[in-house]
Amino acid sequence: MSLYEKILVITDFNDFSLNVCLKFSKYLFHDNSKVELLHVIEESGFISKLFSSRDEDLENCVKARLPLVGKNINEIYGIDIKTNLRKGRITKEINEFCQENEIDLVIMATANVSDKSIGANTHRLIRTATVPLLVLSVDLDPRPVKNILIPIELYLSSRQKVADAVAWAKHFGAKITIISGVWDSDEETKFKVKQISNNTKEFIETKGIECKLVMLDRLETGKDFADETIKYMNNPENEVDIVMVMGRDESTEFNIDSRSQDVVRYARIPVLCVPLRKTGMNARFL
Numbered sequence: 001m002s003l004y005e006k007i008l009v010i011t012d013f014n015d016f017s018l019n020v021c022l023k024f025s026k027y028l029f030h031d032n033s034k035v036e037l038l039h040v041i042e043e044s045g046f047i048s049k050l051f052s053s054r055d056e057d058l059e060n061c062v063k064a065r066l067p068l069v070g071k072n073i074n075e076i077y078g079i080d081i082k083t084n085l086r087k088g089r090i091t092k093e094i095n096e097f098c099q100e101n102e103i104d105l106v107i108m109a110t111a112n113v114s115d116k117s118i119g120a121n122t123h124r125l126i127r128t129a130t131v132p133l134l135v136l137s138v139d140l141d142p143r144p145v146k147n148i149l150i151p152i153e154l155y156l157s158s159r160q161k162v163a164d165a166v167a168w169a170k171h172f173g174a175k176i177t178i179i180s181g182v183w184d185s186d187e188e189t190k191f192k193v194k195q196i197s198n199n200t201k202e203f204i205e206t207k208g209i210e211c212k213l214v215m216l217d218r219l220e221t222g223k224d225f226a227d228e229t230i231k232y233m234n235n236p237e238n239e240v241d242i243v244m245v246m247g248r249d250e251s252t253e254f255n256i257d258s259r260s261q262d263v264v265r266y267a268r269i270p271v272l273c274v275p276l277r278k279t280g281m282n283a284r285f286l
Contacts, residue, residue: 003171004104006034009081010094013039013065016138017109022077024134024142024270025107027172035079037070038097041087059087091124098131109136110264126264126273132164133273135264145172149243151229151263152180152197154189161244161274162200166207168242168272175210177240179229183219226262234268242270 007029009021025035041059062085070083086093098106106129110122126133136142150165165176180197182190197213204211216228233240245260264271 003028003167004033005029006036006102006104008036008038008094008098008101008103008106010106010108011037011039011069013062013069014109014138017136018069020109020136020138020140020142021107022073022079024136024140026077026079027142027144028105035081036084036097036101036103037066037073037081038084038086038094039066040090040093041085042090043088090121091128094125095128095130098129103131105132105134107134107136109138109140122264123261126261129273130275132275135267135271135273137268140268140270143241145174145241147238147240148174148176149229149233149240150176150178151225151243151245152178152200153225154193154196160276161246162204164272164274165244166204166209168244169204169209170207174241175212176204177212177214177238178204179214179216179232181216181219181225181228183221183224223262230263230266233263234266240269242272243267244272244274246274246276 007025009018009025011018011021029035039062041062066083066085070081073079073081084097086097094106097103106125108122108125110119122135126135145168148165148168150161168174169176178197178201180193182193194215197215201211201213214232216225219225219228229243232238233243243263245263260273264273
């Protein structure tokens with residue numbers, strides 16, 4: 001059984017990032033799955049176009065290299081992969097490729113370990129992607145997923161991750177850990193957070209999945225919640241294998257919550273950014 005039928009792997013020809021993407025992707029599909037590899041040549045600005053011969057040389061070089069990369073992937077990883085080349089604005093081309101080819105999942109790696117930052121293209125793609133985006137650190141050692149962490153708040157989008165978590169848990173035979181926190185002094189809000197968290201736990205358990213609820217208290221701000229979530233997921237003793245956060249949010253003009261950005265930035269494990277689905281409901285509070 002496959003989690004996704006059509007997977008897109010983004011490459012910038014960095015061997016480390018491509019290696020981690022391919023190693024993890026093998027856990028997500030079966031022999032009938034379609035795996036695409038995409039490289040986007042960033043379109044030059046006006047000044048660069050005055051020296052277009054250099055751009056043409058680069059494009060010709062990439063065109064010659066891509067088939068060889070595809071062949072090597074097949075020989076080393078046993079993955080039958082189709083290679084694709086596009087030219088333009090990187091995030092725009094990736095998103096258009098996903099729409100045109102009905103991609104179910106995008107996988108990309110980011111070097112966020114040394115300087116605790118994510119690249120501009122990664123950041124933009126998280127904000128604009130309409131399909132789930134799996135972000136991996138380049139130094140990650142891919143492994144099967146046994147414990148899935150989902151942060152739960154009062155946002156509608158927060159609960160939309162649950163369906164994805166359930167699908168992953170069933171695919172891997174994994175358990176789910178919910179982490180939630182209370183930092184608002186309003187007693188009604190505190191009650192709602194706890195009620196939603198407990199209801200989510202009960203719902204997951206009705207699907208036959210083991211679920212644990214971690215409730216944080218004495219938090220002063222949402223930033224504290226993000227910090228504690230990062231500490232929890234990066235603590236080896238908690239044995240978390242992947243964390244799921246909100247990605248694209250149509251209600252906030254394509255901006256992702258700063259707390260989700262922090263999780264992606266500091267994660268030492270895979271992060272699945274789940275885009276908010278259209279529901280006609282307000283994405284803030286229920």
